[in-house]
Amino acid sequence: MATDGGAAGFDLIEQAWIPVRRNDGGDDELSLQEVFERAHSGPDGIRRLVGDLPTQEFALLRLLLAVLHDALDGPADTEEWQELWEAKELPVQKIRDYLGGYRDRFDLLHPKTPFMQVANLHTAKNEFFPLDRIVADVPNGDQFFTMRARGAQRLDFAEAARWLVHAHAYDPSGIKSGAVGDARVKNGKGYPLGVGWAGNLGGVFLEGRDLRETLLLNLISFDSDVRTDDQDRPAWAFPPADAAALRGAEQAYRPYGLRDLYTWQGRRIRLFADDGGVHGVLLCYGDPLDAPNQHHREPMTAWRRSPTQEKKRGENLVYMPAEHVPARSAWRGLESLLKGRAGRQRGEAAERLRPGIVEWAARLANDEALSEDHPVSVRTVGAKYGTQQSVIDEVTDDRVNMRITLLADRSAQLRQEAIDAAADADQAVFILGNLATDIARAAGLDTDAPRAQARDRGFGELDHLFRLWLENLASDSSPQGERRSWQRQVLRTVASIGRELVDAAGERAWSGRIIETDNGDELWLNAGWAERRFHNALSKALHMTQEPDEPGD
Structure with a gap:
């Protein structure tokens, strides 16, 4: 039975709803249980989650991590973690038993405990609204960049479940529907309380060679610096929520740990469905969570x-x-x-x-x-x-x-050289932008567009080179030798772009004109002067290019 009494249940443990990419390159949609069973390597194994948006992938990953943490009640330390890593598969029987114990809480349409929803959530007028309110690829009032030209009028149960998870994590702020029973509601409206928790983050996670590796790489042990309380558990292990937000001591001390945080109920939601799918939603504010000084709790952001x-x-x-x-x-x-x-x-x-x-x-x-x-x-x-x-x-x-x-x-030294190498690229592109600026000034033209175009091209051509260089840094790499090699790549690339800019400078830039410098002096600026300044600055910034190789480089 659905949350509005219009459809049979939809069991997220057994029914397919999570989109994945297999190791052989094909795509699938799997149930929660199947994702854990096939997370391993091999042709039929899962390479990664895909999601309808990258943010959906992030939200779904955190959901899977909450399940895994709670099913294992761990890992307690790195030794326990290493045992999991060295196994060929995840402990699927333990996960099956765990999910079976919460089967009612993973039913999307359960009449009393629908997954991540409030069964009796309602407004004073008993209204519900179009699904655009939770589908993030249909911007409110601006549907130019979406495939849903007429909005999200109906979703199948699988897609509705994904957007439900995403809404708790990334729902925008703004005025929401006012739920009966929420003391914060005024005049039937829920006034802005901020975005969903994950929306505050510059999300960061680790990705391995398959989904099993990805899950384990992000499975932080409970003896780490990330705070974990004995009461830590995911949303489905708490009593079902009502319209009211957390209050008192519970509000002060939660989230209790990673499981609580990864499934944080930042919204109160109710889906409206019939046998053909989900056709409406009620979206209200849920439990607030302030962003300041949560660094001891939230690990997936700088x-x-x-x-x-x-x-x-x-x-x-x-x-x-x-x-x-x-x-x-x-x-x-x-x-x-x-x-x-x-x-x-x-x-x-x-x-x-x-x-x-x-x-x-x-x-x-x-x-x-x-x-x-x-x-x-x-x-x-x-x-x-x-x-x-x-x-x-x-x-x-x-x-x-x-x-x-x-x-x-x-x-530490290799890591610092990698950080400095990224700074080398920034400095070289800054110098390239100065060259474009000088050539434009010499011709008496506006400088903003040439500078921006030169910088975009510089970073564009260095992008692949840096990623490849970083990926090849290994335990036996020579820190200074690798940095010297990188600076040479930067010099070749940026100097080549600079040469093209000078060649295309035009007669007005080569003739030049008199300009006033920052210290009040007059300077005859032309393309030749700009080119000399460019090469001098580049040589100084990439000084390691002038050093000889060392033995072993």
């Missing part, structure tokens, strides 16, 4: 120190989730991913903290729980909101491939 929040809250130290910049490739932010979680130095706290999930991977490398040259991808996923966080404007999705050795304490 964190930045916020002087603005420190002043606003009257606190000495406040860390906020570091969101992704959609136009910036993940490797350009390598420092925030790789730089260690430094403590106070000379009385000052660290400006940034790398993600707890990367700290966990570093621990696996340090404890030699993984072979030092094991490949791993650092995936970055996030949502950018617009119009007072009431709509999702953009979704980011990127990955950086590397070997686990790069995170180990013993690889």
Whole structure:
């Protein structure tokens, strides 16, 4: 029976609803139980989740991790984790038994305990609304970039389940329906309380060679620095929610740990269905969760120190989730991913903290729980909101491939050279942008567009080169030798683009004109002067290119 009495049940444990990509490249839709049973390597195994959006993949992964953590009640430490890693498959019988114990809570349409919903949720007028409210690829009022030209009028049960999970994680802010029983409702409306929890994050997770590896790489042991309380459990292990939000001591102390956090009920939702599928939804605010200083609880994001929040809250130290910049490739932010979680130095706290999930991977490398040259991808996923966080404007999705050795304490020098190599690329492209600016000024033209075009091309041509260079760094790599090799690649690439810009400068730029410099002097600026300045600056920034190779490089 559905939440509105119109359809039979839909068992998420047995029914297919999670989209996956197999190791042989084909796509499937599997049940919750099948995903764990086929997470291993092999032709019929699963390479990765896919989702309707990258953010949906992130939300579904966290759901799977909550199941796995709770089924195992662990891992307790790295030794227990290593036993799981060395097995060929996940402990599927233990997972089957666990899911069987919560079968009613995993029924999407259960009359009393529908999955991640409130069965009797209603407004004063007993109304429900179109599914556009939970389907993130149908922006409210702007359907130009969607395949759903007439909105999401009806969903099958599988797709509705995916968007339900996504809504709890990424639902925008704005005015919501006011549920009867929610003390926060005024005049029948739920006023803005912020986006779903994952929407605050610059999401980061580790990806292995198959789904089993991915799940285990993100399965943080309970003795880590991430806070875990004895009461930690996922949403389906708590009593069914009602319209009211958390209050009192429960609000103060939750989330109790990873299982609670990964399934956080940031919204109160009720699906309306019949035998043909889901045709409506009621979406209201649920349990609030403030973003400041949650770095001891949330491992799947980097964190930045916020002087603005420190002043606003009257606190000495406040860390906020570091969101992704959609136009910036993940490797350009390598420092925030790789730089260690430094403590106070000379009385000052660290400006940034790398993600707890990367700290966990570093621990696996340090404890030699993984072979030092094991490949791993650092995936970055996030949502950018617009119009007072009431709509999702953009979704980011990127990955950086590397070997686990790069995170180990013993690889500190190699890790620093990798971070500095990303800075080399930034500096070289900055110099390239200056060249484009100088040529445009010499011709008496506007400089903004030429500079932006040159920078876009510079980063575009270095992108693949850097990813390949980083992926090949290994435990026996020479830190300085690898950096020198990278600087030479940057020099060749950027100098070649610069040569093309100079060749295409035009007669006006070669003739030049007199300009006033920043210190008030006059300068005859032409393409020749701009070219000399470019090569001098590039040579200084990439100084290792002038050094001879060392033995063993």
